Each structure stands twice: as C-alpha cells, then as structure tokens.
Amino acid sequence: MHRMRLTILIILLISFAGHEAKAHAPEQDTLMVRWFTQDVFFNPFHEKNLLDTAISGFQRYDLFEKKHASFFAGKGNVGHVSRALFFNPDMNTGFSLFPDDMYAGYLLDFLQQKFYRPEHVFTDIFYVTGSENRQLFHAKHNQRLGERIYGGLKYQTVNSPGAYSRLASRNAAISLWIDLQAGDNYGLLGSFSLNRLINRESGGLINHVNFEEDAARDSVFLYNAESRYRDIGFNIHQYYYLNFNNNDDDEKSGLNLGVIRHQFYYKRRALVFDESTAPSAAFYDQNPANPLFTFDSTLVYEVGNKIAWSNRLSNGGQESNLPLFFELSVNHKLVRIYQPLYVGEISEDDYRFKKNRFAQLGYGMRLGSDPQRLFSFDAFANYLAGGYNDGDMDIGGRLTLRPVSHFFRTTFSGHYAEKEAPWFYHHFRGNYISWYNDFNKSRTLRLGVNFMSGLFDLEGNYYLMNRAFYMDADALPAQNNDSFSLFTAALSTNIDYRAFRSKHQLIYQFAGEDSFERFPAFASFHSLYADFRLFDNALQLNTGFDVRYNAPYKPMAYMPVVRQFYIQDDFESGHDLIVDVFVNARISRTRLFVKFEHFLGLLTDRPPVYQIPFFPVPEATLMFGISWMFFD
Numbered sequence: 001m002h003r004m005r006l007t008i009l010i011i012l013l014i015s016f017a018g019h020e021a022k023a024h025a026p027e028q029d030t031l032m033v034r035w036f037t038q039d040v041f042f043n044p045f046h047e048k049n050l051l052d053t054a055i056s057g058f059q060r061y062d063l064f065e066k067k068h069a070s071f072f073a074g075k076g077n078v079g080h081v082s083r084a085l086f087f088n089p090d091m092n093t094g095f096s097l098f099p100d101d102m103y104a105g106y107l108l109d110f111l112q113q114k115f116y117r118p119e120h121v122f123t124d125i126f127y128v129t130g131s132e133n134r135q136l137f138h139a140k141h142n143q144r145l146g147e148r149i150y151g152g153l154k155y156q157t158v159n160s161p162g163a164y165s166r167l168a169s170r171n172a173a174i175s176l177w178i179d180l181q182a183g184d185n186y187g188l189l190g191s192f193s194l195n196r197l198i199n200r201e202s203g204g205l206i207n208h209v210n211f212e213e214d215a216a217r218d219s220v221f222l223y224n225a226e227s228r229y230r231d232i233g234f235n236i237h238q239y240y241y242l243n244f245n246n247n248d249d250d251e252k253s254g255l256n257l258g259v260i261r262h263q264f265y266y267k268r269r270a271l272v273f274d275e276s277t278a279p280s281a282a283f284y285d286q287n288p289a290n291p292l293f294t295f296d297s298t299l300v301y302e303v304g305n306k307i308a309w310s311n312r313l314s315n316g317g318q319e320s321n322l323p324l325f326f327e328l329s330v331n332h333k334l335v336r337i338y339q340p341l342y343v344g345e346i347s348e349d350d351y352r353f354k355k356n357r358f359a360q361l362g363y364g365m366r367l368g369s370d371p372q373r374l375f376s377f378d379a380f381a382n383y384l385a386g387g388y389n390d391g392d393m394d395i396g397g398r399l400t401l402r403p404v405s406h407f408f409r410t411t412f413s414g415h416y417a418e419k420e421a422p423w424f425y426h427h428f429r430g431n432y433i434s435w436y437n438d439f440n441k442s443r444t445l446r447l448g449v450n451f452m453s454g455l456f457d458l459e460g461n462y463y464l465m466n467r468a469f470y471m472d473a474d475a476l477p478a479q480n481n482d483s484f485s486l487f488t489a490a491l492s493t494n495i496d497y498r499a500f501r502s503k504h505q506l507i508y509q510f511a512g513e514d515s516f517e518r519f520p521a522f523a524s525f526h527s528l529y530a531d532f533r534l535f536d537n538a539l540q541l542n543t544g545f546d547v548r549y550n551a552p553y554k555p556m557a558y559m560p561v562v563r564q565f566y567i568q569d570d571f572e573s574g575h576d577l578i579v580d581v582f583v584n585a586r587i588s589r590t591r592l593f594v595k596f597e598h599f600l601g602l603l604t605d606r607p608p609v610y611q612i613p614f615f616p617v618p619e620a621t622l623m624f625g626i627s628w629m630f631f632d
Contacts, residue, residue: 003131028481033142033631035114035588037191038237042261044312045325045368051122053629055542056501057527059582061128061136061625063105063158070525070548071507073555073611076618078134079106079169080157080199083556083565083612086507087488091417091444093362093382093392095335097269097300098366099422099469102563103197103229105321108154110235111265113191116142117181123630130595130623148181163618164218166202167227171195182529185241201225201273201560203280205614212607221282225294227560233267237593258311263331263543269300273430273561283561284433284475289342294431295578296561299338299353306331308364311530329364335387339429354429360387370564376400389420391441408453415446421469424562425477430560442467463487470516471566475559484513493553501528501542518567522551530580542584545599550576550611557613571613578609579616592626 033051040046064072064082071085081102090100101107116122121143128136135158142152158171175193182188203221210217242257275294288294308329338353361384368378379397384390396415403409420426421439428435443466451460461488472478489508494501505525529544554563554572580594600606601619608616 033116033118035116037112037114038263041115041189042239042308042310043325043366043368044328045371045376051423051629053586053589053591055540055584055586055591055593058527058584058591058627059580059592059595059625060546061623063136063156064103065105067105068629070505070546071523074617075167075558075612075615076164077167077169077515078136079159079171079197079313080167081263081558081563085519085523085550086490087486087509087511087517089444089463091394091396091415091419091446093384093389093394093417093419095302095333095360095389096422097424098563099425100541103171106158106171106197107174107195108156108173108193108233108266110175110191110193110233113175113177113193113235115150115177115189116152118142118144120144121630121632122152124627126625126627128623128625131621132163132618134163134621134623135208136160150178150179162200163621164202164215164220164616166200166220166223167615168200169198171197171199183572185243187239189237190235193232195229195231197227197229199227200474201227202615203282203560204558204612205616206282208608208610208614208616210298211614211616221280222275222532222560223562224277225273228272228274229270231267231269233265235263237263237357238262254311258309260307260309263304263306263308265302265304267300267302269315271298271300271563272296273563279432283559286433288431289434290431294561296340296430298340298429301336302333304331304333304417323369325366325368327364327366329362331362331364332359332386333362336425337427339427341429341430342431342434356427358387360389362384371400371402374402376402388423388512392419394419396446408451411448411450411452413446413448413450415444417444418442419444421477421479424564428477428562429559433476435476437477437479439469439477440467442469442479444468456491458489458491460489461487465513465516468516471559471564473567473569475557475564475566478515480513480515482513484511484516486511486513486516499530499532501529501531501544515567517565518554518556520550520553524549529584538587540586542582544582546580546582548576548578555610555612560613565612568613569611573610574607576609576611589629589631590626593624595623595625597621 004626033063035049060066062078068084072082073085074080074082123141125139126576138154138156140152140154145151153176155174158169161168173193173195175191177191180188201222205211206219206221239259239261241259244255273294274295277293279288279294306329308327308626310325310327312325335355335358341352341354342460362382364382369376377397377399381395382393384392394415394417398411398413400409400411418441419443426439428528445464446461448459448461465486466483468480470478470480487510492505494503507520507523509519526547527544529542552573552575554569557568558565577600579599580597581597581599582593584593598620600618610616
C-alpha cells in the first residue's frame with residue numbers, strides 16, 4: 001500500500017510540474033531515410049519511421065536494453081540471456097519453443113527485417129569497447145540499386161570474455177535484404193539471416209558469501225559448459241496490386257480490388273548444451289543418462305506459407321484514401337523437431353534423435369481505421385487448426401480517441417488468448433533431465449488503457465490469468481490451475497529546464513499469486529543530463545547520469561541446462577541501485593560516448609548487485625563507443 005501511495009504521489013507531482021517544466025520529444029536530426037518492417041509495409045496505418053541520429057540515450061549500447069528499454073535483469077555480461085522485468089506476455093497465436101525471446105536483441109530476425117529506402121546510400125558503423133575487453137560492433141549498409149530496387153546488409157558481433165569466470169560470449173549475426181518493385185503492380189521483399197551465439201555457462205557462484213569477502217574466490221558450478229545457438233532462415237514476400245484501370249492516365253478509374261500477397265519462409269534452428277566433463281550434481285536430483293559428458297542437441301525446422309488479401313497497401317507511405325483497412329489471411333506451417341534420444345550407451349559417433357513432425361493451418365482477419373481521425377479502432381482475430389497448437393486462438397482490439405489538437409490521446413484496448421504451452425514446457429529431452437507434460441491451454445485476458453499527452457505517457461493494464469505456465473522452484477515446468485489477477489502501470493515523462501534535461505520511467509506491478517513468475521513491485525529509470533551546444537552548434541554534448549532502481553523482491557534464478565528462468569525463495573534482493581555516468585557527443589554525423597557503468601561499484605563497502613542469483617553485476621566499468629553515418 002505504501003508503494004502504491006508513493007507511485008500515485010510521483011504521478012501527481014510530475015503532472016503539476018508540467019506547468020513550469022517542459023517535456024520534450026527526443027532531439028533528432030530528421031533525415032528522409034524511412035525504414036519499415038513487413039508489418040508496417042502491409043498496414044498503412046502504422047506510424048512511419050525515420051532514422052534517429054539523436055545522442056540522447058546513445059550511451060545505452062546493450063542490444064537487449066535497446067529492445068526492452070531499461071527494465072531488465074542480466075547475468076553480468078552482454079550477449080547472454082537476459083530477462084525483461086516488466087510483465088508483457090506474448091499473447092499472439094503460433095508455435096514457440098520458449099515463452100519469450102531467448103536472446104532478444106542479439107539475433108537478427110529475417111521476419112522482422114528493417115527495410116530502408118535511401119535516396120542513394122545509407123551506411124552506419126557502430127563500435128563499443130571497454131574494460132574486460134568487452135567489444136560490440138555492427139555495420140549496416142543500405143543502397144538504392146536501381147530506379148525501384150533497394151538492398152542492404154547488416155553484420156553485428158559481440159565478443160566479451162566477461163568480468164568473472166565462465167561468462168564469455170562470442171556472438172555473430174548477418175542479414176541481407178532486398179526491396180524490389182517490378183512495374184506498377186508487382187513487388188517483392190526478401191530477407192535472409194544467419195545467427196551464431198556461443199555463451200560459456202558458469203551456473204552462477206557456488207558460494208556468494210565467499211565471493212563478497214574476496215572476489216578472487218569466484219568458484220562456479222560449471223567450468224566446462226557452453227550454450228550454443230545457431231539459426232539460418234530466409235523470407236520471400238511478394239505482393240500484387242489488383243488494379244484494373246480503364247484509362248492508363250487516370251489511376252482512379254476502373255476497378256481496384258486491393259492487393260494480394262504471398263509469403264514463404266524457411267528457418268532452421270540448432271540449440272546445444274555442451275559439457276565435456278561429468279554432469280554437475282548441483283542440477284536436478286537424478287542420475288544423468290550419460291554420466292561422462294553432456295551433449296544435448298535440438299534441431300527445429302520450420303517452413304511456412306501465407307496468403308493474404310487486403311484492400312490497401314502503404315507502399316512506403318503512398319497509400320490510398322480508403323477510410324478502412326481490412327485483411328484476410330490463411331497460413332500453413334510445417335514443423336519438424338529433433339531431440340536427443342538417450343537409449344543405452346551414448347557416444348558422439350552414435351547420436352540419435354526422437355523426431356516429432358506436425359502441420360498446422362492458421363486463419364486471421366484484421367479491420368482498422370485511420371488513427372489520425374478523432375475516433376479510430378483496430379480489431380483482429382486469429383485461429384489455428386491442427387498440429388501442436390490445434391485450437392489456439394486470440395482476439396482483440398483497441399479504440400482510440402484523438403482530438404484535433406493532438407495534444408493528448410486516450411486508447412482503450414483488450415486482448416483474449418487461449419494458447420498451448422511452449423514446446424519445451426511440454427516436451428524436453430536432455431542428459432540431466434527429460435519430461436513430458438500434458439498441460440491444458442492457458443487463458444489470458446488483458447484490459448488496458450493508455451493516456452498520452454505532451455507532458456507524460458501513462459499506461460495501465462489488468463490481466464486475468466487462468467492456467468498460467470511457469471517454471472517452479474525445482475526448475476520444472478508447472479501450471480497454475482487457478483485464476484488470478486495481475487496489474488501493471490507505467491509512467492514515462494521528459495522534463496526540461498533550460499539546458500537541463502531529464503527522462504523518467506516508473507513501473508508498478510502487482511500479482512495476486514506467488515506461484516508464478518516474479519517481478520519487482522516497483523522499478524524506475526531516470527536519465528538526468530545537461531545538453532550543451534558549442535562552436536556555433538558544431539559540437540553537441542550531453543553529460544549526466546542514468547539511474548536504475550528495483551525494489552526488493554525474489555528475483556528469478558537461471559537454469560542453464562534448460563535455458564529457463566525459474567522461481568526461487570532462498571534469496572531476496574535489496575534496494576538495487578545502479579548508477580552510470582556518461583558523456584555523449586556529436587560532431588556532424590559522428591556520435592560517441594564515454595560511460596562509467598555501475599559507478600557505485602567503486603564503493604568497497606557495498607555488496608554486489610545480483611539481478612539474477614548468483615551472477616554478480618561487475619564493478620565499475622569504463623566503456624567507449626562511436627558511430628559513423630554516411631549518406632553518399
């Protein structure tokens with residue numbers, strides 16, 4: 001109750017402060033290089049995206065943090081599995097191995113490829129280095145190849161040995177894309193991606209008390225284990241305008257039946273947990289199938305086809321003036337899964353798989369109106385038939401009130417989903433442990449409201465969870481067969497006073513059930529800095545600090561052999577406070593930063609921060625990053 005009162009008080013203070021302090025949109029050098037994903041391209045009511053060359057927030061370089069804002073728990077090194085701390089479940093229908101993205105931000109997804117349409121050339125090179133030889137690099141190049149042809153590529157890598165034992169990461173990914181318009185009626189979007197991630201697994205500290213007394217004694221559970229992930233995939237998305245004009249000089253005459261499109265994709269994933277020595281007795285209280293070593297290799301193949309028909313297409317910003325947008329779709333997916341089959345004596349030369357294969361058919365529809373109008377709506381429904389996800393469905397929509405002034409808008413939304421458990425919750429086969437579960441479908445209802453103004457953005461969500469899945473205290477899949485409620489609220493605002501800028505994000509979460517995933521009840525992120533422009537605005541500087549805070553709670557632990565976070569009751573975090581000091585600069589198209597991470601780690605009497613037990617956040621770390629953008 002005290003935390004709730006504190007949150008309400010903060011909201012009221014920020015609201016009243018808006019009369020004297022000015023909230024601002026992130027400063028940005030507006031460059032007419034638009035980018036879009038497939039979802040944006042095939043839905044004209046999505047907001048258009050431009051390149052962001054702002055230096056505000058440039059110092060937050062972690063790829064996971066860029067995707068999940070500032071509320072996350074990590075293992076102490078970039079490139080590893082991290083966990084988002086704001087409850088936002090995936091309620092969309094479809095096949096999944098895990099309940100969320102394993103390596104969000106570190107994988108280049110060909111289905112979420114960004115397509116660019118520069119006038120000539122757009123190139124971006126980004127490099128980060130710092131203490132403990134931590135290095136990140138990405139380079140992307142996009143080019144106009146012809147009158148109606150665009151193409152590009154992106155390469156990114158993470159190479160970080162980690163501050164402590166057995167936390168190294170060596171990740172690399174590359175993606176290619178092409179955007180082709182052949183004539184007035186036919187177009188094609190193509191994308192390809194290849195990812196490789198290698199993470200050393202420590203299993204965490206054996207004795208965190210000894211480590212806190214002497215950091216040199218960082219003994220861990222696993223000294224010879226690695227998690228490896230590889231995938232390769234490609235996507236071909238072609239579309240055709242069903243325009244039948246009576247007069248070539250008048251596109252409005254004749255018959256326009258919208259656009260029909262076909263998507264084909266293929267994806268292969270390989271997941272390996274490799275341990276060259278005898279399995280550790282610390283994980284799962286049973287005899288391993290192979291007492292000499294562990295090599296759990298899972299292969300997953302997916303082939304999908306989708307046919308959709310809609311009445312309009314954005315085409316990079318050139319849409320018609322129809323008042324409504326609708327889409328009907330049918331998709332077919334074939335999935336093959338190979339998991340290790342442990343029978344008799346196992347050797348590396350005699351590795352056999354248990355095979356599962358299924359096909360499923362999906363149906364979808366969407367109906368929406370122009371969000372720029374006073375009232376707008378967006379409704380959708382999806383259903384899956386056959387295969388593992390037979391009977392999965394979701395339905396939802398939103399209603400938005402947006403006055404002509406556009407100073408504020410209010411959105412009411414709702415979403416209901418019935419979903420099968422992720423595959424690895426039902427079926428898992430490994431050297432340490434294997435299981436087969438027969439769970440019922442989960443049922444989730446979300447009701448939300450969002451109020452956005454020029455001063456702040458306030459969002460609240462109510463969830464009614466029924467038969468929810470989670471990993472229990474034994475690191476085994478479980479289902480809560482009862483119904484319970486979960487509430488989330490988020491507030492964000494930007495406040496300026498002359499040269500001083502600040503950005504604030506606050507979240508509050510309450511779950512009426514302990515047998516479920518754990519999240520901090522209250523967390524906040526604050527960035528406070530001064531903005532300077534020198535030498536006739538040729539040099540822009542931001543200098544200040546970022547603050548992340550989590551209220552005490554029992555954080556989820558991590559089980560490396562099954563790659564899952566599970567609940568634990570043995571450790572409760574304190575009032576975790578992490579402060580980063582930074583200086584950002586921009587000269588023309590070049591941006592750079594110098595950052596002192598976890599500045600409070602310089603204080604020797606402070607205990608380590610464990611965002612995930614027991615993986616300590618490294619002490620104060622100096623990082624440097626630079627980015628170049630070219631447009632010719």
